[in-house]
Amino acid sequence: MRELMQIAHDANQAKRETAKLGTNDKNRGLLAIADALERHADEIIAANREDLTNGRENGLGDGLLDRLMLDAKRIADIAAGCRQVASLPDPVGETLWMRKTPSGLTIGQRRVPMGVIGIIYEARPNVTVDAAALCFKAGSACILRGGKEAFRSSMCLTRIMRGALAAEKLPENAINLVEDTSRETANQMMRLNGYLDVLIPRGGAGLIQAVVQNATVPVIETGTGNCHIYVDRSADLEMAKNILVNAKCQRISVCNAAESLLVHADVAEAFLPMAAQGLAPDGVKLHGCPRTQAILGGAVVPATDEDYGKEYLAYEISVKVVDSLDEAIGHINRYNTGHSECIVTRDYAASQRFLDEVDAAAVYVNASTRFTDGFEFGFGAEIGISTQKLHARGPMGLTALTSTKYVIYGNGQVR
Amino acid sequence: MRELMQIAHDANQAKRETAKLGTNDKNRGLLAIADALERHADEIIAANREDLTNGRENGLGDGLLDRLMLDAKRIADIAAGCRQVASLPDPVGETLWMRKTPSGLTIGQRRVPMGVIGIIYEARPNVTVDAAALCFKAGSACILRGGKEAFRSSMCLTRIMRGALAAEKLPENAINLVEDTSRETANQMMRLNGYLDVLIPRGGAGLIQAVVQNATVPVIETGTGNCHIYVDRSADLEMAKNILVNAKCQRISVCNAAESLLVHADVAEAFLPMAAQGLAPDGVKLHGCPRTQAILGGAVVPATDEDYGKEYLAYEISVKVVDSLDEAIGHINRYNTGHSECIVTRDYAASQRFLDEVDAAAVYVNASTRFTDGFEFGFGAEIGISTQKLHARGPMGLTALTSTKYVIYGNGQVR
Numbered sequence: 045m046r047e048l049m050q051i052a053h054d055a056n057q058a059k060r061e062t063a064k065l066g067t068n069d070k071n072r073g074l075l076a077i078a079d080a081l082e083r084h085a086d087e088i089i090a091a092n093r094e095d096l097t098n099g100r101e102n103g104l105g106d107g108l109l110d111r112l113m114l115d116a117k118r119i120a121d122i123a124a125g126c127r128q129v130a131s132l133p134d135p136v137g138e139t140l141w142m143r144k145t146p147s148g149l150t151i152g153q154r155r156v157p158m159g160v161i162g163i164i165y166e167a168r169p170n171v172t173v174d175a176a177a178l179c180f181k182a183g184s185a186c187i188l189r190g191g192k193e194a195f196r197s198s199m200c201l202t203r204i205m206r207g208a209l210a211a212e213k214l215p216e217n218a219i220n221l222v223e224d225t226s227r228e229t230a231n232q233m234m235r236l237n238g239y240l241d242v243l244i245p246r247g248g249a250g251l252i253q254a255v256v257q258n259a260t261v262p263v264i265e266t267g268t269g270n271c272h273i274y275v276d277r278s279a280d281l282e283m284a285k286n287i288l289v290n291a292k293c294q295r296i297s298v299c300n301a302a303e304s305l306l307v308h309a310d311v312a313e314a315f316l317p318m319a320a321q322g323l324a325p326d327g328v329k330l331h332g333c334p335r336t337q338a339i340l341g342g343a344v345v346p347a348t349d350e351d352y353g354k355e356y357l358a359y360e361i362s363v364k365v366v367d368s369l370d371e372a373i374g375h376i377n378r379y380n381t382g383h384s385e386c387i388v389t390r391d392y393a394a395s396q397r398f399l400d401e402v403d404a405a406a407v408y409v410n411a412s413t414r415f416t417d418g419f420e421f422g423f424g425a426e427i428g429i430s431t432q433k434l435h436a437r438g439p440m441g442l443t444a445l446t447s448t449k450y451v452i453y454g455n456g457q458v459r
Numbered sequence: 460m461r462e463l464m465q466i467a468h469d470a471n472q473a474k475r476e477t478a479k480l481g482t483n484d485k486n487r488g489l490l491a492i493a494d495a496l497e498r499h500a501d502e503i504i505a506a507n508r509e510d511l512t513n514g515r516e517n518g519l520g521d522g523l524l525d526r527l528m529l530d531a532k533r534i535a536d537i538a539a540g541c542r543q544v545a546s547l548p549d550p551v552g553e554t555l556w557m558r559k560t561p562s563g564l565t566i567g568q569r570r571v572p573m574g575v576i577g578i579i580y581e582a583r584p585n586v587t588v589d590a591a592a593l594c595f596k597a598g599s600a601c602i603l604r605g606g607k608e609a610f611r612s613s614m615c616l617t618r619i620m621r622g623a624l625a626a627e628k629l630p631e632n633a634i635n636l637v638e639d640t641s642r643e644t645a646n647q648m649m650r651l652n653g654y655l656d657v658l659i660p661r662g663g664a665g666l667i668q669a670v671v672q673n674a675t676v677p678v679i680e681t682g683t684g685n686c687h688i689y690v691d692r693s694a695d696l697e698m699a700k701n702i703l704v705n706a707k708c709q710r711i712s713v714c715n716a717a718e719s720l721l722v723h724a725d726v727a728e729a730f731l732p733m734a735a736q737g738l739a740p741d742g743v744k745l746h747g748c749p750r751t752q753a754i755l756g757g758a759v760v761p762a763t764d765e766d767y768g769k770e771y772l773a774y775e776i777s778v779k780v781v782d783s784l785d786e787a788i789g790h791i792n793r794y795n796t797g798h799s800e801c802i803v804t805r806d807y808a809a810s811q812r813f814l815d816e817v818d819a820a821a822v823y824v825n826a827s828t829r830f831t832d833g834f835e836f837g838f839g840a841e842i843g844i845s846t847q848k849l850h851a852r853g854p855m856g857l858t859a860l861t862s863t864k865y866v867i868y869g870n871g872q873v874r
Contacts, residue, residue: 060816060818063816063818064815064816090545116872143837144838145835145836146502147835149826149829149830149835149838151837158848168604173737209571218829237671241847241848241849242848242849256652256675257675260671260672260679262678262847262848262849263677264849267676267822280871283871285871286871287871287873290873291873292873294873294874317482346829362509377475400479401475401478401479401525403475403478403574403864405499405864405865406864406865406867407864407865407866407867408867409508409867409869409871410868410869410871410872411564411867411868411869411870411872412869412872412873412874414873414874415562415564415867415869415872415874416865420560420564421566421865422558422560422566432656432658432677433573433574433657433677433862434656434657434677434849434850434862435711435849435850436866437862437863437864438865439865447848447849447852448852448853449818449819449820449821449822449852449853450820450821450822450831450836450852450853450854451814451822452584452821452822452823452824452826452830452831453824453825453826454725454823454824454825454826454827455825455826456695456698456701456703456708456825456826457825457826457827457830457834458701458702458705458709458827458829459705459709459827459828459829459830
């Protein structure tokens, strides 16, 4: 077993070589990884089967077991993901600007690799490859720490990826998996100052908070989404219903799903029955304010303050009738998690105020919050969705995994 | 006294108003602050005198007392700084890009205020105004926590700034000073998740490390600079001497001053005596490797491993003879703090490799590291110099104090 400090050391050696690789070399590595994963599919499935057996014995739920499961089709999808990352533009090396200063220096800002990127995630083996491929394309080494329930699968995938790089004479230590799955080692990883340039947690609220609270290395907080749909007094109610039903029900387990509905009082009596009808086929449970209860009657349970702050990730939604756009914006800015927010309106001024004043990574007029996604935004890939304001906010593509440096050309200047 | 939590709450109220201010309103506030500071100069000087008296009684060194001292000239300079910030372009509101996606959404990335910015700094009252002005111009509220030795001065400056904003009907709670100067309150400030969008420490290595180690809010690590001058085999030695002397001696207490000299073996015998002679007028103490000692003789003390990693901030420098560009780059990447590094060379390939491979915020060919500075880089201002790779790297101007949001215009799109 490679100890964490050995991995940290190896990754910091490898980051120099990885940073120097040209785009063609990096793409060659990614394509070799994709081929190797498909070639070794049986080996991966065998390792995965052990994880699944253990998981069942330890009482893992069906949802977790499904996320953990790998078969030939899923492995082919993972390999296709690597090939797709290879096809993306290289974010490294771009000069963002360059100019002559009054002192005669030529100063430019150049996009460079981050260095060593840490990713802590749950028992989803596909993230092991996904994250490694993105970090490699961005010119960085990575240290991955996945959920222990998927350890055999992730270890097998990592061994195959490292082997593919080594066979191509590329730095295998660019891809590293933490082999000790204890909580102490995870905590140690969060404090690898000097070895980790950034740590990105991917997973549920518990994992993310553990990283935010314990890490001393720079962190990008991702993910939890208490997303609102606000139906303005001037909304096209049919459009509002479609957006609400899509944002709530199309996929309930994701961070860009709607968790709260706000309705302007002027349209509450007309819209709330439409909303309830739209959400009924999926059996969505409504947690409503007193006015919502008065309009919709007994099927609505009372909404508590806690409900308004909750990311249900389930067929549940909080509902509140508001008297004004101001109240809607105030409510959202109080309870949201800075992820994705939507207004449905036909009013120009309301749309502009909502875009300006709602504090979130993505603010929508007349579209489902479900579009908050690196692929939908045109980044070609996504390492996660940042809900902090530092460095990257919203869906993070390859450029979010880079840093910059200033390069300065002089001819003897002194101050 | 306003308790920290009260301040955090007030700042978070004020950030909404501050974010909405137009450029003219923000500039009006900054000019009002500048005028008020000059108008109340006597009051500031009186408060500062108390700090100075206390400082002398508590045995503060001359350097610290000098940094603490305010007189009419310095107050005028501080006011001029506010007016200069008012003259800078507003970083907020710029749309970095906007495009139509395949699903027909129009998505744009817009620069927005950070929200609430925390600054922890030492006993330099000028930073109180400087930081407040930059945060205000960037559309954010700030929470300032200055060194307790300057508390009366900072409190007086803050009262005047808040009064000037209030008189202009602008949100006075955009500018806040932590009034409890205990260490516990500083630690509490570092953990104000949900209230502070970023915390920037400005000061010495001890302060910065305390923040990095204790903070759970996002931090931008600033400042310490173990900067190298590498004199390549092909260097113009006269130019190298000028750059070395400037980088080491022009101002020793700053983070972009040189702390280490590397010399290619081929030119060591020619250059080291020139270097010693150039550094002699300032009495610079040389900590040299054995080869440096052999060339320069008894005046050189042996360099330890610790010396190579040291930010002296004094008339001292470590010196090492290296056999190759590779060794120079390897040494720098091992010992530097990611700040500013310089090669002096006439060799094209060496210059390109140094720019590519040295891992630092600013990498120079043939110019003094002393140029790493927001004003010299053309940003018009500087809140500090980031030595981390996340969010901002190198000198940070107004845009480093902003975030972005995605604004999405749809017409009913769902997934």
